[in-house]
Amino acid sequence: MGLLDQINNPNDLKKIPKKDLPRLAAEIRETILKLVSEKGGHLGASLGTVELTIALHYIFDTPNDRLVWDTGHQAYPHKLLTGRREQFFTIRQYNGISGFLCRTESPYDTFGAGHAGTSISAALGMVTARDQLQQKHRVVAIIGDGAMTAGMANEALNHAGGLKRDMIVILNDNEMSISKNVGAFSSYLARIITNPLYTKVRNETDILLKQIPKIGDPLLKAVKQADRSVKGLLSPGTLFEELGFRYIGPIDGHRLDILLTTLTNVKHLSGPLLIHVITKKGKGYPPAEQDQPAFHGTGAFDLATGVAKKKSATKPTYTGVFADALIERAGLDPRIVAITAAMPDGTGLSKFAKVFPSRFYDVGIAEQHAVTMAAGMATAGLRPVVAIYSTFLQRAFDQIVHDVALQNLPVVFCLDRAGLVGEDGPTHHGTLDIAYLKGIPNLTLMAPKDENELTQMLATALTLDGPCAIRYPRGEGVGVPIEKPPALLPVGEGELLCGDLSERWDLVFFAIGRMVYPACEAASILTQEGMKVGVVNARFAKPIDRKLLMTTLRNTDHLVTVEDHVLSGGFGESVLSCVEEERRKGEIDTVNLLAIGLPDHFIHHGAPSLLYKECGLDPQSIANRSAAFCKMRTPVGRR
């Protein structure tokens, strides 16, 4: 029986002698590697936090002491040590445990996460609650150097340094975001790590720190004072200390002895502490250490070689098509620049960066800044394209409204991963963007039915004088040929895909984006059952093609909208309100309208096909619901 098999909770962990903990670390790594190589998942960050996680649960009294993990993708070792060993192999799968942190999953997951940069704010909230309720426990935020580039992490540091409450921030510094970390803060951390003089002082300070419980506070203060002044001389700066944190480190995050000693010694210190821990992404698995971006999140791979198992894609991905189309546009228009918020690979922009390095900006995990920076660029004559996943753009809502749309600036937002994304689950589904964007004046909102239309939409967006957003799904496109050059689309016009306007239909599908093809399939199922069905590709969620809507409504009594977005505030609601306005004007009679889309609850994780089926968005379900709707709403005499 291995050591890991004996651990059902952190109390079991504490029974393991310290000398055996490196063996436990090896077992945890082996288990994570087995899981991710077979099923895919987040690998690199979790391999990097193995020793840190063991040390934290070993020294702190979790869950009474609160560990607040940032982002959550590095928490596989935490899951293994906190009672989820047996479900571990279900991670990210339908009905399995989450790949991120989830309060409903375990009391050890003190705060849900998936988006980066939240941990210090959440931990500070817990600290203030603890103090107000006169409780006694430690609160520890664990945040990566990438997540530290997020605006809110800095807002929280600023607040915490000012409040001076007892809290610990562990900066898990592996010099990587998903790609290489960017920015001045990252360079600052790199200077701390690489300064040999400073490292020497740090080792001496470690020895002093070991004595801390015995020497008491006055001497500690003196030691820290001395340490601070020496650091001031030798290190590039004392940023954290100036912000009100005691800075401890940098320490080797793979040395359990150092981690255990440091955590034991600092556990009882008061005030805000920042422990700078150096780790390696992918630690212990050479392919992941060597290609850190590829093994951040990965599909199944061959453990011996690190080579991906996935059958190579047969169709181009939306991401890839977007990148190629943008490169082509940028070749024609030198004003075009591209911005990503720490997702150069995920958005496809790393390809753009290779072709146009001086026109590419990775701003770090700083979506708000990305949007306002784009607004500034647009005021000065550039044509910025901001590529941010639908879910992460939620952060920058006010910047889109206040800095871009209100000034009617020509910024193009490319929202990859719109709709249900699958295994990453509710933190990552892009199912709210139509709702948060459609109410913004001046903004045009499109969603392509396939990858060719994506290229047309991008080309069209870049001709507009105001802001525009294009939402498109994760993964492979439909496999249609891509026309070159892409045709420009008339703004606000959809297209009638099937159905003859000279005859009457039993129903018309008004579908948008990725749901257009499933609606066509549903239409052919119903046609085989003898119904007459029209299908419209709406293309625009804003403005809605009212003319086409009215034309089609003159041909039918039944309209069914289909979208991969929440119904509340979605495309169907916009269509409904157009129909209602026209009805009030007397333009049309009463229409039976059914909106098919996502329900008003958060959708869990799992393969996209399973999730879409569960939500009734597969072709057969769309057909069944629509047929039942028509039957129910058709007067008996006309059935």
Ligand SMILES: Cc1ncc(C[n+]2csc(CCOP(=O)(O)OP(=O)(O)O)c2C)c(N)n1
């Ligand atoms: C708001 C937001 N933007 C982008 C992402 C995508 N993302 C997930 S992990 C990650 C990098 C995090 O880097 P770091 O905090 O250093 O953790 P590491 O993976 O290096 O351990 C990014 C950009 C996200 N989760 N949240």
